[in-house]
Amino acid sequence: MKDIHAQNSKENYATEPIEQLLDHLKTTTAGLSQTEATKRQAQYGPNMIHHSKQKSQIKAFLKNFISLMAILLWVSGLIAIFTGSVELGIAIWLVNIINGIFSFWQEHKAAKATDSLMAMLPTYTQVFRDGEEQKLNATDLVPGDVFNLQAGNSVPADARLLEATSIQIDQSALTGETVPESKNVKFLPGEGKFSESNLVYAGTTVGAGTAKAVAITTGMQTEFGKIASLTQKQNKETSPLQLELNRLTKQISLIAMGIGVAFFVAAILVVHHPIAQSFIFALGMIVAFIPEGLLPTVTLSLAQGVQRMAKKHALVKDLNSVETLGETTVICSDKTGTLTQNQMTVNNIWLASGVYTISGQGYVNNGTIQRKQQKVDYQTDPDLKQLLTIAAFNNDTTVEYAKDTKKPKILGTPTEAALVILTQKAGFKTSEYLKDNPRLKELPFDSDRKRMTTIHQQGKQLLVAVKGSLSDLLKQCSTIQDHGNIRPITSADQTAINQANRAYATKGLRSLAFAYQTIPYSGKDQLDSLTIDSVEKNLTFVGLTVMADPPRPEIYDAVKKCHNAKIKIIMVTGDSEITAKSIAVKIGITSDKARVVTGSELDQMSTDELKQALKGEIIFARVAPEQKYKIVSTLQTMGQIVASTGDGVNDAPALKKANIGVAMGVTGTDVAKDAADMILTDDNFASIVAAIEEGRTVYSNIQKFLLYIFNSNVPEAIPSVLFLLSRGLIPLPLTVLQILVVDLGTDMLPALGLGAEQPEPGIMNQAPRSRNSHLLDKHLILTAFAWYGAFASLVSTLAYFFVNFENGWPAQHLLSSGIGYNRATTMTLAAIIFCQIAAALNCRSKYTSVLKLGLFSNHRIWAGIVFEVLLLAILVYTPGIQEVFNTAPLQVRDWIFLFIVPIPIFLIEELRKLIVRYRHPQTA
Template sequence: MKKVDTKSLTNDFAQGSLEQLFEKLQTSKNGLNQTEAEKRLTKYGPNTIHHSKQKSQVKAFLKNFASLMAILLWISGLIAILTGSVELGIAIWLVNIINGIFSFWQEYKAAKATDSLMAMLPTYTRVFRNGKIKQLDAKDIVPGDVFELQAGNSVPVDARLLEATSIQVDQSALTGETVPESKTVKFTPGEGKFSESNLVYAGTTIGSGDGKAVALATGMKTEFGKIASLTQKQNKSISPLQQELNRLTKQISMIAIAVGVVFFIAAILFVHHPVAQSFIFALGMIVAFIPEGLLPTVTLSLAQGVQRMAKKHALVKDLNSVETLGETSVICSDKTGTLTQNQMTVNHIWLPSGEYTVTGQGYVNNGKIQKNHQDINYQTSPDLSQLLRVSAFDNDTTVESTNNSQKPKILGTPTEAALVIMAQKAGFDASTELKKMPRLKELPFDSDRKRMTTIHQDGQKLFIAVKGSLSDLLKQCSNIQINGQTQSITSADKAKINQANKNYATKGLRSLAIAYRIIPYTDQKQIDQLNIDNTEKDLTFVGLTVMADPPRPEIYDAVKKCHNASIKIIMVTGDSELTAKSVAVKIGITSDKVTVVTGSQLDEMSTNDLQKVLQGEVIFARVAPEQKYKIVSTLQKMGKIVASTGDGVNDAPALKKANIGVAMGVTGTDVAKDAADMILTDDNFASIVAAIEEGRTVYSNIQKFLLYIFNSNVPEAVPSALFLLSRGLIPLPLTVLQILAVDLGTDMLPALGLGSEKPEPGIMNQKPRAHNSHLLNKHLILTAFAWYGAIASLVSTLAYFFVNFQNGWPVKNLLSSGIGYNRATTMTLAAIIFCQIAAALNCRSKYTSVFKLGIFSNHRVWAGIIFEIVLLAILVYTPGIQSVFNTAPLQVNDWIFLFIIPIPIFLIEELRKLIVRYRHQNR
């Protein structure tokens, strides 16, 4: 048996005769026998699309404990144990373990939810085996199998038609083209990829008609499978957030180690500590500068973003994708089904006597026919009445309501469905009228004449209804109907009709011509003799039905928000130039001056030329899958963070290559969903905007956490610096265990509360953060160390001397042991905590007043504040814990001092934010 070559279906299988085809495939019109089919199944494998290789669950679990920050946490726990605090060391490790399990569980749940969405190829197909029809699982089809095709079925393999009756195929999953392709047994090459008239492809859908076909390629050898394979070869690059966290970890490590080295040397030189004691002292300072809560806070922020997005119909497969989407500077968006509804809709009716508007969007039967904004009863207009009759009669599509759904079930083609809905909106009762004028015969649509005709009996007359392409139908018209009167059509009439059609085409609208003919009826023999040549002539032109795939209603606001956020939207579609430009301009993506680049033009462009085009307003039309990939790659080379959206197989390579791929969950193919990072479960483009806001918020909240954590680093380090610089004359105001109590105890919950902060006002009016900006930037460092940290250091140092002053300082020496010394260090610890209370509130916004946000609006922050006060009280008043942390009970005046601390710190920061806002407004 010869091996079936599927590299060039057109050259090898489409153009030859059926006899040659059967010889190549070693099959016949009756299909294969069961024995041969089993052999081929063993050779070629099942007809399935292999998804990307699943990661080992063990590796996926362990990677959550091997990141740079996780390693730092392991080291931090070890350092805590070395400093004598076994309990705290174990606590640090537990934080790491809990965080890793939490991260793994979030990703696992997202993956399981995604798996439930994967369903594209049909389950069963009617296949000829041993000369008899047999219902088989689609995965068992092999090259050479002959199978049936029916309206509504998905095509299971790449195949050549053997028989075809009025077959139209929805190939939008492969091409992005809304208009179905007509398919016939006779070969014609067609325009563009996948347009051969006698070939059908896996993953497409039969819109109308029926027939038989022979399988040419199955599984990963189909065009569907080849694109899936291309997608899976792309290695997903590390997310910007992961890059930032890696960079941040290195920065923090360097800072912590540098501080540790400085304190180690200072302890030896200034205080003359032994090397071992100096080393333990330095390790304590390293621990102080490691933000142990960073990893759980980042994970929690991302997880909360995922949960909020899930409620808004966006399923995120990987936690880091949330923040990546927030950095997006360019969205490469498919048109059909993403920006538009993927529902052909008649919006205008053109008659020689006037133009009518059809209201109502999509397939929802809630519109009306209007003229000059006035509702029209079609029965008062004989021309409109005749157009509706032809549209409803010359139609093989049915529209069925499904449980009051806004989108009914369509059995047929989108174009014919649009005509059915148009008639319903006008109030034309097609079923009743068809009982009066039953159909006797149909002359099916074919791609050569581009017309369809049905013949109906009207008493002693035959009513012939014809619809089709204007350029082909107008040639068959000798008459025209105007105001109910039939008259000979003139060259002026044809010029007027063609001009109207041209005007609609320039707006990206598609026209379908409507005509009819009435002849006497004699007998059934006459009906049998009617054919294309003697029927589709001397027609009477009625008018044009003008239709388009309407934009989603919510798209306008979503596009506006993207523009306000300085996010560029580039339409990348397989549709025509005129349609693409019309939709883009209509919904506000671009201006009318936009450059439209076709797929063929894109092929001829160098990388430099493409980069120049991408810098301006541009739309890409008639593009192939590999070209979408090229566009995304070029944008990334230009330093852009790219989100690519889509629902078809043709979108998958670009989805995989993009920084974040966004697939449609309802209409999306399994290949697209597998390649994407995020799936929109409602196919709503507006959900992307909400996701961008969540992503920006996550990044902002991580910075708020860092600012809050680094606030306490300075007041934790300053007491030790005083001890060293005074050569031990100032006893250590804060012990290592007390530093750990702040980092792992009191700071954790308020920090986690900041991770759940809601979006700041105006966050979607900002530009995407610069590619070279970082989490730990100069502004954050200066604010944390030179502003918040400096204030907290001053306050905590004053608190230390405040207790010593009550004990007779400066007349008496500073206390270095006993209850008094423990009370002084406790006061230093407590002052840092109360400074952090103010910091938790101040860090909730960058410039916005906390009063505007709602001072009590973040319940988690306040829960954290209450927790740290309670924990401080436990550390201060619990006897056993007192001995571990070197604390002592505080007096009433100490508590009064402490509770006053947050008020001026909070108000000073509010004043600073007010000054900054005033300066920004007056620039």
Template structure:
């Protein structure tokens, strides 16, 4: 990195003749032959991409997880054992889930393609001494080319001619204010601040220039700063989300338990029940299938998809399903300032003159406010000093604001700063078009970064010329020797200078930016053209009369205050990482409640010199990062991850892509963001609003809570599925199998999934954002989940379903007669066992909707998807019970009306008992809160 900066500095500081000699070029460019030779040597000016893994391998990896492999084997064993239908059913689960996962992954990453699209198509280049238009991909080091306002810069280059050039480098630096560029070298502040260098991927906002493409180290394609960031983005490989890691862990746990139990049951069936090996395989397979929730992965996938749809309605588009849950685990948000915490629109909100301080209402680049004095509206023509300041900012302006059309934002043809002054003039009521005719512009002395001023000269009347100047106060005030107050001009005193400086400091301490205005009127000479030629910077910008300050800001978003409070309640840390100045960054952070006034501000330069341990210590406290470079943002994110944090990072420019890809959740801006940032990110905000991130985090937490709910729901049926096999084994075959393998699959793949999907759409319980993010070592399969799934819901369902089996046998003569091993009685007994499990699941679906709150309070019928799932369960049971073909396949038989009555009663006491448990739990939690308060 150090060598790269030194090389770049050499290109900036070498005299132009020496640079041309080093590049073996001239002011009239290269010959076509030399350009062709260099093109062959250095390659085309394109962003290349790494060799991608084949689509076939990407597709196949979706079918090789631990769960998938186990199911492939299980299906194969089932087919070998003569149960073709069972094997096909198991394999079908893998196929559906694998195809769905591949489709999501295939749509996810296109960052490099977007980088290529951002490069300009054609450039005006000198070849053989003539200006030619060529494809930008054919540019080489040493090419001399022209730039003008609106052009995208095609390569890294050194300016050799420049007139009032301003370049938008926000895609590289994050700075919202355009950078002034000139031929003379000035180091500037921050990354990419050299005054005479321009970079690929940036845009010329104003002026014209001629530049030379620098040597291969910083010239074309992947060797530009733009290309270097692209390479860094490509090198960052995506990591597994916390949910993916947890599901992998969970499936391994369940699979090992299931395989272990299956082996025990297989051996026991051979040696204790004396089953043939083939039958023992089927028996053990039934046990494995009973304990593996085959529908878990597709149910999780579809539940995450529902979360994505809900987030889209909240202006957050998720590209990766697993990012939904990761959002809920976020512990730190690294957020940009401009456009995310603020509205990305410069707005004049104060005017200061020696006599008065005015307030300006309204926001955005639209005329939606007014100028006020002491809370009362004041129009143009009322105050002489205000009137003059309004005329000055209207005359001394090269920007146009095109009104918005429909829902589109106003279009700015120029700079945001001047756009805010245009809107200020509109709010005053001045007729700018009429004044531009009455006081035509005769000459302009453009803004440059040396003097930080802009001057325009206008015809005032037949005998007078008006010189209008605006710019930085520190650079304009020394050129003033008079001041206007209450319409009268008098000498500028030291007390006046102190009052002006005090006002500027007061606004600066609030993170606001001041533009100073001044003027001078000169008698028109007989030879006006000669007089205008003589009005140069040195002669025009002197003996000025100070008028006042226009104070502007990029206002915070209205929703940001509550969003930040919600993050703080949720123990989520927010770190501002911006390219703006330290003063502005801290002022905004304190104003919106992001940090206290004691927060430490670390600049990019300081960050470079910090060790990893020092950075970790700094990150542990209140901190703001200002003037940061792309690699530094990446460093901040990676360090936080090393500290065990789950990091969400926002960004909009090309420079943000590596950090977005590195973060656990990369959040790109949908309105102002580059395509590169959007494609590198996991989530895109369609409104560029920080509050949308918080809403997405809340949704992510809800998704995780809902996953646990339907995990309890799915797992609780495992115990009643396994108990029949255990009864068969421990009775040494005296108790026939109360449930067949196909009936177990009916529960796992049929009746379980629909209500589980309904649980995945359950709304958040109150207080979900009042808890800290879950610990990183916490697991989906928590003690609470295990207790509810097995010791509570599962145990009750096991007793009821097994009881149903014995009850049917009792109605047919048991215990006087033995338990039926075949025939109608056996079919009805197994069918009632299946039906009892399903109706226990109905109660479980309702009970799992809330953790502690009453379902009645949540709304008994509020979740229509759960009720749809319940209806589906009953319909599927009826279909299996009354369809001849399915009766034979699933070993079922028709249920009598009395059977349906018995089944309908089952959920009622289970639901009421659980409501009682939740009530007791709420009472216990309330008592704890009282104890804490006391």
């Protein structure tokens, strides 16, 4: 079958005569036959959005076992087996296996929690088949099908309108524009993408009115589908943490191999060991410098971050995204529904008699109307009562308040919903008034005259209630209501009205004008003669309602925190320039000096011009999906770590391209959620700030872990250095098995406790870390090796020689075997472990006093400390295990010495932190 789309473009669909379009689509206004529809279903497939091919579960599982750090663990296990420690070699491999399974399970759970199929297309559509209207599943829709639309329906396909009555379409999922688009059969190009007056698009929603339309494209051929396809083509870049861990693994591998080679050569040349024995000795040193606990600790730190973020309404789909959040330097944020509530609210009323303010924002009716800070009773204010009457009567929207939901259900348009809420705040009894003043006729809104009129019976006369845009309505008015009196409208009145309207517009507020007239009523036969031309003239102007989509209440504090954290926020919206800048300035994203760049201007900008513009304060308005993608891409080429927020289909490509895509969980489309790395379950921008704080904390905690495990490498290596320097006269104070006891046994739980450490004070007052900074930096190496490591080495070496001194050294040679030697190595091992107890507490903060954090506030660290002491006791006193690990029972005075060791180490470090805080107050 020939593709009926081949000869048409989107422009042709909108502009060609309807008869010609129907001919191209090979259909009629009565729809397709079932036979023809079946053929087209075979050709075009189901009307649904196809998801990108999911990754193989087997590959997803195996990737957890072939990362660089995982390979290093496999190798370290193999080395342990080569050194004769088969049990510990197997233990290392088991750690790798358990960690891999855990990582896979965490990511699998996160994916399950966010795995939702497309729900934006309606389940059923009223379609004409074989000349009869039928209720069909929307997935069965094909090009050429004719279907009906009414308020509350989702549009099932891109379509051309055949008939329309007061139809308004909420296109915010595609455009980001808050105000619904009025549509009609006549073609008008409109402003911006998706604004053709006679075309409706899949995934949008009917806010008001009814229509009949013919489907022109379905499934992946719709604009909705094209954006989804663009999103699926984007490959997710490797996260900064993954890159950093890969780099760290290479560094550790080179260090461990370098030390191993050096010790291998030294063992041969200095101690004159045989090659085989020297090789095993060198392998032991490599094992000592491989942080076997790094991968599980990093994974668990990330997993704990995911769990904490979930409690703060941020659902992370990929573990590595947690840390990437902490590096974020720029947030590209949509406006509607993200920074604002997506709830139009009337906040001012302008009447000839005065200006009124309305309290309470959003779709909440617990507010008041005030004038000069005094509550107003509409019953005593004729001008206000007349405006409220028109707002209530000339309205097709209802607001339903469900007990189990915080947000009321709107059946209609946001603009009319704002008017409904306004009348409710005033206490206006709409239903009672309508009983006495029934609607007899409606002259629907259309985009040509931009007005809507309803006609109501008021006894022996008719009330003609009109609302619309000021520019179109004011010229139809000859009089004005002022303090209850009707007088001719003057040029001074018109100037005052227009000046007020312009003042509101510059603040990003939208106005709606109201007017009316009364005419004698002679009976229902009169209604046919009441046309637009006859009743929408010589009207009495009443006033303006001024409305806006209010910012979220918590957004102000969230924006302030971002600025303190040196994170730039760039608004990228489909809304108008004035509205975008007004909101951005109001909530503090930018100053009034910010440059506003529209989508059309962005198209004309070169990459260099865009980069230059992005360096300053900037707002993007009236942008299309591919333009959001361009902005994010350009920021990334400038070295920025970009988080892009959004909820609409139009946001999906940018969400996928960004380092962190953040979708809204409540109002967000499933395409956006599918593309995002993180979903906000409360649609709260403030949750992003909390998530960024968690991300920074995770990175900080990983560095604390590295500091903790590397400081034990020095006392693990010093015994071998003593053995070499003495040319073998000093027997090894620590065996390879005992080294692995520290690395895989006693160090693990305190390290995991460091991964659960709470954010340090002031972490959100620092700039995001530089891309040139690394986990293993000079400060960490110096602190681990030259400070913590030096203390532990000194203490453990002294402990070794102290036991030997008790055994007769130096008068007698150092023992190389027997109970005395085993007790000496046990004391060395125990000294390292108790030094690590102090290190675990010291590593909890970089500059802040642990006493300020709360000495016992991190229960996991103390649980780890208790565990390592118990493990040491088991190794020391359990027969059978003593032989395997070359340990021997310690005496009471040994334990007294060991329990005293952590105290001076802890206090000395507290003194160092105090000196640093004194010299550098900004670190406090």
